[in-house]
Amino acid sequence: MQELNHKLAEIKQEILDGMEQLESSKEVYEFKKSYLDSKKGKIGQLMKEMRNIAPENRAAYGKSVNELKEWATACFEELDVKLKAKELQQRYENEKIDITMPAVKKTKGNLHPITQVRNQLIDVFSSMGFEVFEGTEIETDYYNFTALNTPQDHPARDMQDTFYLSPEFLLRTQTSAGQIHVMENRKPPIKILSPGKVFRSDDDATHSPMFTQMEGLVVDKGITLCDLKGMLDVLVQKIYGEGTTTRLRPSYFPFTEPSVEVDCSCFACGGKGCKLCKGTGWIEVLGAGIVNKKVLENCGIDSEEYSGLAFGIGIERTAMLKYGINNIKLLFESDLRVLEQIDD
Numbered sequence: 001m002q003e004l005n006h007k008l009a010e011i012k013q014e015i016l017d018g019m020e021q022l023e024s025s026k027e028v029y030e031f032k033k034s035y036l037d038s039k040k041g042k043i044g045q046l047m048k049e050m051r052n053i054a055p056e057n058r059a060a061y062g063k064s065v066n067e068l069k070e071w072a073t074a075c076f077e078e079l080d081v082k083l084k085a086k087e088l089q090q091r092y093e094n095e096k097i098d099i100t101m102p103a104v105k106k107t108k109g110n111l112h113p114i115t116q117v118r119n120q121l122i123d124v125f126s127s128m129g130f131e132v133f134e135g136t137e138i139e140t141d142y143y144n145f146t147a148l149n150t151p152q153d154h155p156a157r158d159m160q161d162t163f164y165l166s167p168e169f170l171l172r173t174q175t176s177a178g179q180i181h182v183m184e185n186r187k188p189p190i191k192i193l194s195p196g197k198v199f200r201s202d203d204d205a206t207h208s209p210m211f212t213q214m215e216g217l218v219v220d221k222g223i224t225l226c227d228l229k230g231m232l233d234v235l236v237q238k239i240y241g242e243g244t245t246t247r248l249r250p251s252y253f254p255f256t257e258p259s260v261e262v263d264c265s266c267f268a269c270g271g272k273g274c275k276l277c278k279g280t281g282w283i284e285v286l287g288a289g290i291v292n293k294k295v296l297e298n299c300g301i302d303s304e305e306y307s308g309l310a311f312g313i314g315i316e317r318t319a320m321l322k323y324g325i326n327n328i329k330l331l332f333e334s335d336l337r338v339l340e341q342i343d344d
């Protein structure tokens with residue numbers, strides 16, 4: 001019996017020493033198992049010794065082993081709670097997020113301003129039912145001029161300095177050339193938008209030998225200038241902001257009659273007069289008109305039955321106005337310091 005008490009004391013000391021080395025709740029679990037596991041644990045095995053104990057000592061023996069077991073269980077429990085709390089604390093520390101830390105800057109590309117404006121214009125008009133027709137950059141004299149009521153000796157040819165490739169072929173000077181292709185190939189109702197590059201021998205701060213236009217054409221029964229104004233009002237509101245309006249000024253283009261120059265109310269000063277609108281309250285944004293009957297007839301469309309409206313808008317000019325760019329070259333130089341600033 002004495003020998004047994006000695007053994008129990010030994011185990012107790014062993015547990016106390018062992019616990020000092022434990023650093024995690026997982027280690028506590030393993031350590032606990034090595035003592036309390038009913039089959040393999042050291043304390044568990046003590047119970048199996050019962051049969052070797054004299055019957056009169058069995059009750060005392062059982063009591064001692066149980067006391068040791070209860071004591072050990074309480075010790076492990078206490079240590080487990082302590083270490084688990086510490087571990088949780090550590091986890092909180094590790095997972096702590098510093099919300100004041102500056103975010104990692106992700107650089108992303110953006111579309112070229114000309115593409116942005118082109119897409120915005122297409123969005124506006126496709127919501128009104130327009131389809132996109134892209135013509136070709138090399139055109140014949142006929143499509144670029146003659147069919148548009150600008151025959152060879154017409155003075156309006158001087159309005160645009162043309163790059164001729166041969167007497168017959170040229171680099172189109174205007175997307176209006178696309179109107180003819182569409183009207184030759186389709187019956188009204190027609191509602192198309194024709195964006196693309198055009199070319200003129202012209203070069204200064206606001207002109208470039210290559211630039212981009214977007215043509216619009218509607219042909220149907222009873223089309224009037226009112227339809228044009230309604231559409232252009234929507235256009236300038238979407239591009240330059242709510243509250244912007246348009247006014248039509250008489251002008252001249254060979255392919256429209258009447259022809260108009262379209263101004264929008266100055267979006268910088270609201271029409272009061274400022275540097276941008278040169279004190280007038282209005283900014284010229286595009287050319288337009290009612291399709292000349294001769295142009296309809298040139299394409300085999302009965303001008304008694306149908307009428308049309310057309311407009312042509314310069315995309316670089318629109319981008320320059322919208323984003324406050326004062327030199328057209330900035331749009332062709334691919335300087336990222338400029339392009340990065342424009343992301344609509």
Ligand code: DAH
Pocket residue numbers: 173174175176215216253255256286287288289290310311312313
């Ligand atoms: N083609 C003209 C130009 O380049 C712009 C234009 C004016 C287009 C009136 C049109 C229009 O369709 O009706 O200057």
